[in-house]
Amino acid sequence: MLPSQLLGTYRQYKRDTDSVASWLASTAKASGFPADLLTAPGGAGGTQAPNSGRLKGKERAKARGSGKQSTSKPAESKVAKHIIAIKDFLPLAQWIAGRQNPAISVPDVFSATIDRLITLRSEFNGKLSEHGVETDTKSDERHGYFVGVLEAVRAAVCPRGTPTTATAAANAAIDSANDASQAPGEDLGGRFAALTVDEPSQAFIEVFRNAPHERPEPRNDDPASYEAEPQTSLEDTLFAFFVMIDDLNRIRSRIEWIWSNHRDGMFDLAAAAVATNTAISLARSLIDEVKPIFDKQEGGAWGLLNKLFFATCLRKGHQPEEIYLGGSKDNFNYNLYDTADECYLVAFRHLTSFVDVLDPKCLPLIKEGMFGTYDASSDRSSKTGPQRHQEDQVLLLEFFTELVTVNRLLPGYPVEDEFLRGMKELEKTGTVTFSLVFAAQIFLDIHHTMRAAVRRSFATMFEETTVMHNTLQAHLDFHKNLKIKNWPASNDHVLRELSRMLDWMGKDPVHGAKAKQFTRMKRPVPPEMEVHRIMIYSPILAGLYLFRIRAQVYEAGVAVANAWGSITYSAHIYNALLQQGLVEGRWEDMDVFLTNMGDANFWTGGERPQTMQDCFQKFCLQMGVSAAAFTKNRRRQPTVASRAGPRGIKEGAPVSSMLATKICNKADMDWTLDLIDNIVARSAYKMEGSLNDGDLTMALIDDAQELKARDRLRQQKAKARASGKDKTTLVPEELVETLALSLNSESLEMSFPLLFMHRWCWRVLRSIKESCDPVLRERYTPAYMDKESELPWVAGYILMSASGFEGSHDLRLLRLAADPLNEMLGVGGGRMAIKLLRDIGKHIEFEEEHSEGE
Incomplete structure (x- = not known):
């Protein structure tokens, strides 16, 4: 279940209703109202209670009377949970309004x-009338009953109401509600077309969904639990249905926004995929929250959708016999495709058709081209309804085979999206859930938005994972004979396993598994059976796979860099050379890396040192040793460690790193408030401009104080939430947008070739050591370095010599170190990592910084 800060509209509405019931009941109880009359059947503890929560006979008369204090002793409830009948809202309100000594403040x-409740329900008008639904007086009365009760309660207890108007409103509401209840499961067919339900205006929905949603607390901290009785009438079911569909459509629209921006080159594939899968996960949670209400009606959600589709078609002037093929309701008229697509019926019908032919003993290997050929380069807008339907049929039925193959034959497949997870559940239960249909609909929507660009997304993924695979192999070859004590063999084993998985995925295990099935059936493998179809057809799976590999290679790169010190100590030498003006040009790869990771990862205090003395001191702090470790007689003394110990590079990309474990482990997203806070507040980027205006930029926050302030604010919110003081909300599609922007901003850092940078920096350190070797031997004896794994110490000797730590400032080593670095920069070696990034579509531009007044 979603936390309260991320609920859908209906759950927010239900929380409001329960809070009203809770305040009325606890306040009335505190002022002497008989507590036992608040308990209804089904309360916790199994205590028997009256047949309903409503007041009866003399007790009702008392509650409607003058409001004098009851002399009867309140009965202590033996149960913790009270179900408050809607019919008893007003008697409770009148009891509260009648208290005069002292009067009860509201x-x-x-x-x-x-x-908020009254506005949401009373403005729920027009939705069904848009779809051709005619009004009916009795249905209006049923719907108006709950609104009437709320208005009567407001008139009774709120200062602007009067007892006279309250009683009149209550009587009218109760009198019209004699037949208001409807048994769950009652046939909806005859009544649907005669029902009027109000639709909340879009302006109000926006306000409602983004409101802080502070709610009244139980009076005197009453420990009992109070809830409003479940509302299961057709009118209430339709209300829940429409607000849920509104929530889903907003998520669906935001997903279309993500992929249209990806298609246009604005969003990274992995960022788009992770944000989309998260959106579908949120949608599944919203559906699950309302599902019990639909399940009580005949046909569930799909009964409602089919009837809504039918009524919509009638409004558009179609005759009943035109709406379904052959007069049967098993399938709709494909000329009405657009209307069916709006109602999620297209995906639903394709799923049910697939279930009908799904054999648990046989892999569904369809004949290639059996349903036609999908041409992504064609103009979908010019196609007829039947042609659009056929496109969707080809896409879904071919993709269903891919998903079933993974679920049945490839348990080790490295990623799982909501569509794949939903299909796995379908095979277990044989039931087409609304959440699975939503996932299938998003699959179709992405293809409708992307068209031929879908294949370009696959090519992007394949190219980048190939580069990472080659980088892993090069790293393992580089370190065949170069070892270090704090990098155990088990670490290399992990890297080799990752390389093997990349090799396995590169050959498409899904295609291989299907080919084996054809061989077992003694049938030739169809040449039209495309390799990598699952990744080509699903940009979400392709993006999730790219995200997973990036995350694992990124994590390995940070670990390697920390174990060997290659990048960090090269950065210290580079900075010292810059301060002395000895660098001819810029080491752009290093500049990008330092910008991505932040100066605080390399220099204590977050500021780059400018003097040689500071350069040496911060180097020692970073390496975790005292300056005494570099003295001439260090071989006769143990190395003196600093108190803080060595400082490694900390993983950046906080939002990506937070989600990596879930995606790598194919785990369901556990929506907690901490997780939401992390997504919203922990990004190291801030938005400048507007994506809608085409001038959006996500600026990296490089101010350590600002980052600390953001973290303090996040911690304060966590404390406020724990104490119940934080009532803020975040609607699902806003979380999806925030996540997409954060992941997109972090994609450059996650893609940076750290393992390549490590090897390149190690080669630079080798060249510097060879250039400085004569002077190093002179100053520190030939024993200054015993083996190549001690290369980082060379940086320490160079900086110590220049710092004056030993009594004189000797810049000879620093000047000698500049020669190989400048030679490397002169032949373009300072932008090799940038070249790799550009090869995978990450384009980096540099801007000159100007001081004020220039």
């Missing part, structure tokens, strides 16, 4: 909450 938050 908190503003109660008034705001009940106003």
